[in-house]
Amino acid sequence: MSRLTLSLVRPSSEEEWSKETADGYRKHAYRTFKLPIFLLVTTATFTCLVGMFIGATYLATPVSSDSCRRFGISTLSSCSTQDTHSHESALEQPHLIFPPSQELLSPQNGFKTFNTERFNGSATGISPYKRPPNHELELLWADYWPITAFSITAKQYHETNPQHQESGVQLHPGSEEPHYIGTFAAMHQMHCLYNLFKATNLEYYEEEKGELERNPGRWHEMVDHCVDILRQKIECDRDTSVITYNWVKHKRGPVANFNVERQCRPWQEMEDWAREHEVKKMPSKPEGVVEMDGFP
DSSP, X not given: OHHHHHHHXXXXXXXXXXXXXXXHHHHHHHHHHHHHHHHHHHHHHHHHHHHHHHHHHHHHSOOOHHHHHHHTOTTSHHHHHHHHTHHHHHHHSHHHHOOOOXXXXXXXXXXXXXXXXXXXXXXXXOOTTSSOOOHHHHXXXXXXXXXXXXXXXXXXXXXXXXXOGGGOOEESTTXXXXXXXXXXXHHHHXXXXXXXXXXXXXXXXXXXXXXXXXXXXXXXXXXXXXXXXHHHHHHHHOOOOOOEEEOOTTOSSOEEEOOOEEEEOOHHHHHHHXXXXXXXXXXXXXXXXXXXXXXX
């Protein structure tokens, strides 16, 4: 019986047998690998689409250190180059990252220059300002405020959002293009620091010592004013430059290194602008102007 059954199903020739067997293998293979092949093709297609989307997004995104980190390509040369010039690119688009500024020489007004400087922060470091007062040192301090006041346009005046604008001092009141007088805050802050220097050297500054003796309340009021102005300035700037620490011979604990590198705005740029717009003679008070009841 088994031989008869086999003879009924067995192909009549070896060629037919081989053909039928191959067809069976193909069908079996198709059924076996149909799902894996479908998943592989689907995954590859999805990966290509995602890659095209990320590539298009990257090409449309300006190169910056943030975008480089976001795409995980911070090792690219374009990214490292961009890190070097990131502050320059940021300044080229101030409306994107900077809030409105009350500073006259602000990036929004085209003043973009920064210098890399390392501070002389060592307690034992040599500086022309770290010595007992003398005539030469007096001249160095005086260089920080070469002028008393300068002229600004009405637009510049209002952009700084000053207090008590109704009593602001104008040059040539009633003119078609009124101008106001002003002084840079940095020059006043430096003058305050100079006053504190004098307060610690009263033996040399006899006039300062005489003011203290004549009116100690007024003298301390002036000193406290300068201390608080500088306190507010430091708090406002919130300098996050990092002070690192070093191991030093004969010192058991870590020693702070205050010689920090910073990006600084050049003082000369501000001084040149002030000289160019200097008001050489302070105006006299005209009649009928709005006056404040006391010091602002």
